[in-house]
Amino acid sequence: MTKDKEKVRVRYAPSPTGFPHVGNIRTALFNWLFARHHRGSFIVRIENTDVARTAEGAVEVILDGLRWLGMDWDEGPDIGGDFGPYFQSERLELYQAAAKRLVEQGDAYYCYCTPQRLDEMRAEQTRLKQPPGYDRHCRQISATNHVLKFISGSRRVIRFRTPLEKQTPFNDIIRGEVTFENANIDDFILLKSDGYPTYHLASIVDDHQMQISHILRAEEWLSSTPRHLMLYKALGYKPPQFAHLPMLLGTDRSKLSKRHGAVSITEFQTQGYLPEAMINFLALLGWSLDDKTEIMSLKELVDNFSLKRVSQTAAIFNREKLEWMNGIYIRNLSSKELTRRLIPFLERDLPPEVKRPISVEYVEKITPLIQERVKIMEEVTGLTDFFFNGQPEYQSDLLIVKKMNRELAGKALETSLLKLRRLPAFNEETLETMLRPLAEELELKVGQLFGTLRVAVTGRTVAPPLFQTMTALGKERCISRIRVAITKLKEMPEETSNS
RNA sequence: GCCCCCAUCGUCUAGAGGCCUAGGACACCGGCCUUUCAAGCCGGCAACAUGGAUUCGAAUUCCAUUGGGGGCGCCA
Numbered sequence: 001m002t003k004d005k006e007k008v009r010v011r012y013a014p015s016p017t018g019f020p021h022v023g024n025i026r027t028a029l030f031n032w033l034f035a036r037h038h039r040g041s042f043i044v045r046i047e048n049t050d051v052a053r054t055a056e057g058a059v060e061v062i063l064d065g066l067r068w069l070g071m072d073w074d075e076g077p078d079i080g081g082d083f084g085p086y087f088q089s090e091r092l093e094l095y096q097a098a099a100k101r102l103v104e105q106g107d108a109y110y111c112y113c114t115p116q117r118l119d120e121m122r123a124e125q126t127r128l129k130q131p132p133g134y135d136r137h138c139r140q141i142s143a144t145n146h147v148l149k150f151i152s153g154s155r156r157v158i159r160f161r162t163p164l165e166k167q168t169p170f171n172d173i174i175r176g177e178v179t180f181e182n183a184n185i186d187d188f189i190l191l192k193s194d195g196y197p198t199y200h201l202a203s204i205v206d207d208h209q210m211q212i213s214h215i216l217r218a219e220e221w222l223s224s225t226p227r228h229l230m231l232y233k234a235l236g237y238k239p240p241q242f243a244h245l246p247m248l249l250g251t252d253r254s255k256l257s258k259r260h261g262a263v264s265i266t267e268f269q270t271q272g273y274l275p276e277a278m279i280n281f282l283a284l285l286g287w288s289l290d291d292k293t294e295i296m297s298l299k300e301l302v303d304n305f306s307l308k309r310v311s312q313t314a315a316i317f318n319r320e321k322l323e324w325m326n327g328i329y330i331r332n333l334s335s336k337e338l339t340r341r342l343i344p345f346l347e348r349d350l351p352p353e354v355k356r357p358i359s360v361e362y363v364e365k366i367t368p369l370i371q372e373r374v375k376i377m378e379e380v381t382g383l384t385d386f387f388f389n390g391q392p393e394y395q396s397d398l399l400i401v402k403k404m405n406r407e408l409a410g411k412a413l414e415t416s417l418l419k420l421r422r423l424p425a426f427n428e429e430t431l432e433t434m435l436r437p438l439a440e441e442l443e444l445k446v447g448q449l450f451g452t453l454r455v456a457v458t459g460r461t462v463a464p465p466l467f468q469t470m471t472a473l474g475k476e477r478c479i480s481r482i483r484v485a486i487t488k489l490k491e492m493p494e495e496t497s498n499s
Numbered sequence: 500g501c502c503c504c505c506a507u508c509g510u511c512u513a514g515a516g517g518c519c520u521a522g523g524a525c526a527c528c529g530g531c532c533u534u535u536c537a538a539g540c541c542g543g544c545a546a547c548a549u550g551g552a553u554u555c556g557a558a559u560u561c562c563a564u565u566g567g568g569g570g571c572g573c574c575a
Contacts, residue, residue, distance in 0.1 A: 013575090014575090015574080015575050017574080017575075047575065049574090049575080050573095050574055050575070052574090053574065053575085111573095113573095115573070118572085118573085122572090125500090126500085128500085129500040129501090130500065130501080131500060131501040131502075131571065132500090132501090132571055132572090133501090133571065155573090157573055172504095175503095175504065175505090178503070178504080179503090180502070180503070181502075184501070184502050184503095184571085185502090185571090186571080188572095189572085189573055191573090192573040193573055194573075196573085198572090198573075198574085198575085199574075199575050200575095202575095203575090218569090219503095219504065219505090219568085219569060219570095220568095220569055220570070220575095221569095221570090221575090222503065222504060222569075222570075223502070223503055223504085223569070223570040223571075224570075224571095225503095226503095244504085246504095246505085247504095247505095247568070247569070249567095249568075251510090253567065253568070254568080255568080255569075281511095284511065284512080284524095285511070286511095288511085288512055288513070290513070290523090291512080291513035291514075291522055291523055292513080292522080292523045292524080293523090294511095294512095294523080294524060294525095311511095311512080312504080312505060312506095313505060313506070313512095313568095314504090314505070314567085314568060314569085315510090315511065315512090316510060316511080317510095317511095318510050318511060318525070318526090320510080320525060320526055321510075321511060321524075321525040321526080322525095323525090324524090324525055324526085325525085327537095327538090331538075370537090371538090372537060372538040372539090373536070373537045373538080374537095383536095401535090435534090436534095439534090445534090446534050447533095447534050447535075448534090449534080450534035450535075451534070451535065453534090454534075454535065455535095460535090461535060461536085462535055462536045462537090463535070463536075464535090464536080464537085465534070465535085465536090466534060466535085467534090
């Protein structure tokens, strides 16, 4: 549904220097949604032109992240495609040829400045409070001098011969008309001395060769766009359309980074965020459907996504809302499905004494009890460990709940124990019909009786509803834990009461 | 320092001149429900950065100021 009939082809072009960051993933998501909405292609291209910073295994982590979130790609490093290869390191000749052509055309030149000279130059510029940038020292070197330098074996890079005058205007889909003065742009490097291209050259060559129609990227690239446009022009390529997405910021309003806590998508995965919640939340950072719709499936996002509704304002990554949304998604899962997703977390976090594999059947009994109490799946072990461990550890005085004392608590437990033993069937209904009247009989409020039992049975004052908990635990374990509680009360040093 | 972008509740946002005494959501605070905790329901708090201009009328247009962000690498 783009104006021109041109097919939508967009790309996600991460550089494999580490774990994929949520900001990056949000960019990937917008590209993916845009592609799917327009029935276009979503391409993954690995920008590994920085040999020093390339991290082992990063590519797989990035691809796994996309898979986990449900973003599929039509062309990419693992599956290939008509415009491959999809690793920039395997496309070096393309960039070198383009750079060479630019030199021949006079749009670029060799530069022999050493890193030391550049450092000194920058230091001087900073000292004089001038904008940093290459001083064009090598721009005018004569042909004979080039030959001499070349023969002497000096290391060299290729720089773009940036026009000294005029301006470069362009129309950003999200921001509208933007104009840069060419005079403010220095002669940036196209080809490094190791023969690898910089981002500027590589992305232009690839985006053209891969027939990318739209570039959706973060706003941090906005000021590089004029350089890219100059390159398109010099190479005689038709530029794609640009859309610069609002940045994702940390709580201190600076560019989201590691010091803001968990930011890599892998961390969210290991903490127990659901991919569907993650997607939904990320989609809403800089995009909205209307004034009220918040919970949307992947399909609804695809159906409704539009660059027209992308905001221009940077967004702070708000964890609290993500947690809330994750809770919503957890509650919307069937109990069976939640069980399935929970098991890996229990397997991972429960103490080693707990027998593996953990019984799916047993977890299925527990899942409904915690489903509406969990926001992040990694919390579940802390919420349910007393179901798996042996006798829970706890302070005896927890057994004496509000307005009770040792005698009352002891009596309540002993009477309960007696009646529990005689219970023909052990389930929620029988427990309730037995325990409620018992409270009255003992002249206790239900909260007092149930609270005492809760501590006895779970070792804590906060737990899922009592009857369900007891049922899941089973008669034997309940009885033995109540017995322990009675003993604990008897062994308490002195009369204490809790008000 | 220079260049560019941005500006509605603490946060995510709706709003494209009268529908706005500015709507929704998270968070927070009350209440209800209730065996604890949650969940749920009901209610509350809370914003158009400032100053000009245009207009009968401006959160919405224009200009300044202020504030915030980003960029300025043989990183991407």
